[in-house]
Amino acid sequence: MKCDLCDKEAVVHLTQVVDAEMKEYHLCEEHAQEQGIDIDSPISITDILMGLGQQAKQSVPSGLTLSCPRCGMARDEFRKTGRLGCPDCYKTFMAELAAAVKAMHHSTQHIGKIPAREGSQTRIKSKIARLQKDLETAVAREEFEAAAKIRDEINAFKETENSEGGAS
């Protein structure tokens, strides 16, 4: 991938969310340093977890500070401690957390226990997600008959999901 500002290869990749709009920047080493991103300085564990392994403790360029509208936690604060401020922070910082979550758990879809209070829509979604995982396993093992059965189950559940009139 080329740098946004020149023809060199991009080595720093940034994703910013501003007012629900997501922007991506790709910069080569020189332009990154120009923007104030020092890729040679020591990397903290939280930085690596954030999937921004080449960005220093300095913040994103152009004076943007992203913070959670509900609890006020700012991105820098989270990077320091590795802990979020409130459940809504996940929505606020999702763009950057996605990579870290994927790196940690090799997955971004929950298929385990669901609280009793969650409605049937969530249960159906979870069932579908679990079946999809089973489908992948069956295909990997070349058990195509079993895979076809699972696929049919998934389609049946998807129909139930739609017919229950739920927004997904």
Added chain:
Amino acid sequence: MESSPSEGPVVSSRVRLARNLLDATFPGWASKEVRNRVWNDVVLAFDTFEKSETFLRWRMDELEPLDRELLFERHLISGELAERQEGSGVFISEDESRAVMVNEEDHIRLQSLQPGLSLQAALAAADALDDALEQNLSYAFSSKLGYLTACPSNLGTGMRASVMLHLPGLCLTEEVKPVINAVSKIGLAVRGLWGEGSEAAGHMFQISNQITLGKTESEIIEHLEQIVLEVIEHEKNARLRLMDSQEIKVHDHIGRAYGVLANAALMTSGEALDLLSAIRMGIDLGLLPDIKRQDIDQLFIRIHPAHLQKEAGEALGPDERDMKRAQLIRHFLDGS
């Protein structure tokens, strides 16, 4: 409770579930008022079902430092909770098999502890308690990310399952490092219970899952159990090899441990842990028929500083503790 010799290496199994309330900031970011409110909400939830069970409850700001240490030594609260003040606390079942920490890293950290290799039972107990609490609380949950936690490393199931293992054979044959490395490569974490890495005092280790999202609770537990069984096999083989090739040395090692424990006037924690480890292995090898393994497991806890002081009924300095520790062990061994 009788357990077969092959279960000797497994001391206990634990399942911990992390939960947070929907409408409050996480404890590390929350104000005192919010934390107190969360505590009160959990108290209410307990009061509603406590009619069928009894849970003892303590706020951290009501406990003396020694009492907090005591709970920590018994693995009922974490070091982090022991440091917390207002709004943090713990609920503990009378038999100590279940504990619920409030306002530690997450609003609720529910723990279920069972002796031996019994992850399924530990999970069942944790689940039941989770369901009971949830009837009066609204958890933060997303269909995609699962239970929402203060740290993304706990997302999804919010479950940390772990098994405590006693691995003297592997330590003595110096094979514990490769085993730790192999286990670490498959998504599990291994750490010494006291001390770091392969220098674990008492040869006690804890293996736990690292991934909490994208697998079901059963899958995580099955995987952990499978690996634990393999590690136990390695441990048993190491012990067999020791007995085959160096039987007299093993006898000597255990005999000397017994001798020192039965006669020393001063004993540090570190030394006690290592000597008790030898005794525990001696029991497994059938060399010490008069000592019960569960008594030794209790002794592992009773020799810790806060327990000693509680038993003595007063605060003790380090030298006094070393004296008390030695006395406690001598009396245990000679039956007084």
